[in-house]
Amino acid sequence: MMEKDRKFYGKFIIKGKIRAETGLKIGAGRNVAEIGGVDSPVIRDPISGYPYIPGSSLKGKLRSLFELHVHTHPKEFNLESLGFNRNIGTEQNKILIHVCETYEQASKCPVCRVFGASGDESNFPSRIIVRDAHLTEKWKSKPLELITEAKPEVSIDRITSKTNLRHFERVVAGAEFDFEIIYNVEELSQWKDDIKNLLTAMALLEDSYLGGSGSRGYGKVKFVFDTFEFRSADYYRTGNEREKVSIPVGEKPVVDILKDFDGLFSGVKGKLEGM
Numbered sequence: 001m002m003e004k005d006r007k008f009y010g011k012f013i014i015k016g017k018i019r020a021e022t023g024l025k026i027g028a029g030r031n032v033a034e035i036g037g038v039d040s041p042v043i044r045d046p047i048s049g050y051p052y053i054p055g056s057s058l059k060g061k062l063r064s065l066f067e068l069h070v071h072t073h074p075k076e077f078n079l080e081s082l083g084f085n086r087n088i089g090t091e092q093n094k095i096l097i098h099v100c101e102t103y104e105q106a107s108k109c110p111v112c113r114v115f116g117a118s119g120d121e122s123n124f125p126s127r128i129i130v131r132d133a134h135l136t137e138k139w140k141s142k143p144l145e146l147i148t149e150a151k152p153e154v155s156i157d158r159i160t161s162k163t164n165l166r167h168f169e170r171v172v173a174g175a176e177f178d179f180e181i182i183y184n185v186e187e188l189s190q191w192k193d194d195i196k197n198l199l200t201a202m203a204l205l206e207d208s209y210l211g212g213s214g215s216r217g218y219g220k221v222k223f224v225f226d227t228f229e230f231r232s233a234d235y236y237r238t239g240n241e242r243e244k245v246s247i248p249v250g251e252k253p254v255v256d257i258l259k260d261f262d263g264l265f266s267g268v269k270g271k272l273e274g275m
């Protein structure tokens with residue numbers, strides 16, 4: 001597949017809430033979050049002071065969890081292996097990630113196809129767009145002191161045994177953010193696997209963590225879906241409501257959507273098979 005063969009058949013619009021099941025640690029800033037997108041995915045809006053989850057860091061976290069999964073189980077994805085080939089850290093502190101180097105390779109790669117690849121030779125544009133996740137209206141109407149709190153944390157230097165008292169800021173458990181992920185259908189033979197892979201990454205995140213100090217219990221999140229909808233390319237030309245297919249996911253957890261995938265997505269399958 002070459003870049004000139006790129007096509008567009010429609011979009012999946014996935015909306016809902018990210019619920020903080022435990023406190024979420026607030027990180028330093030966008031720069032940190034954007035490198036690898038893993039360390040500080042919750043930051044404060046510099047103007048309102050309200051915390052939010054930048055789309056780039058949510059996407060980065062989903063990608064890194066899915067990369068590790070594919071790297072460990074390549075056969076499940078019809079791959080020989082998935083290499084961690086690029087260092088985005090320093091020589092001393094390596095942070096290795098996977099990136100396909102060409103458009104051609106990325107078009108067959110379960111990771112780069114969904115999340116994109118900036119290769120040395122050519123780029124593969126991401127098929128998903130992950131918007132910034134801001135607090136829901138309900139949470140935005142609360143005073144800031146009820147949403148974030150400073151928590152003292154003692155760390156012990158393992159060499160000198162000295163204790164260090166620092167204050168970390170966190171978002172309280174229960175807080176909810178609106179998320180939106182858009183997936184572009186560009187290849188009829190791949191949308192099903194891509195959507196399944198995206199859902200797998202979301203399921204992996206629910207049993208991982210968002211933000212820092214995950215091993216200390218921070219950052220447990222849950223996805224609650226409101227809208228899971230397919231809009232055909234014709235919808236964007238005609239506005240015809242019949243060009244939209246709602247996937248009846250209700251409030252099903254991510255893994256249950258994967259379990260019932262064929263049944264839930266039969267309407268979309270019918271629509272896309274006619275193209």
Ligand SMILES: [Zn+2]
Binds near residue numbers: 100105111112113
């Ligand atoms: Zn790849």
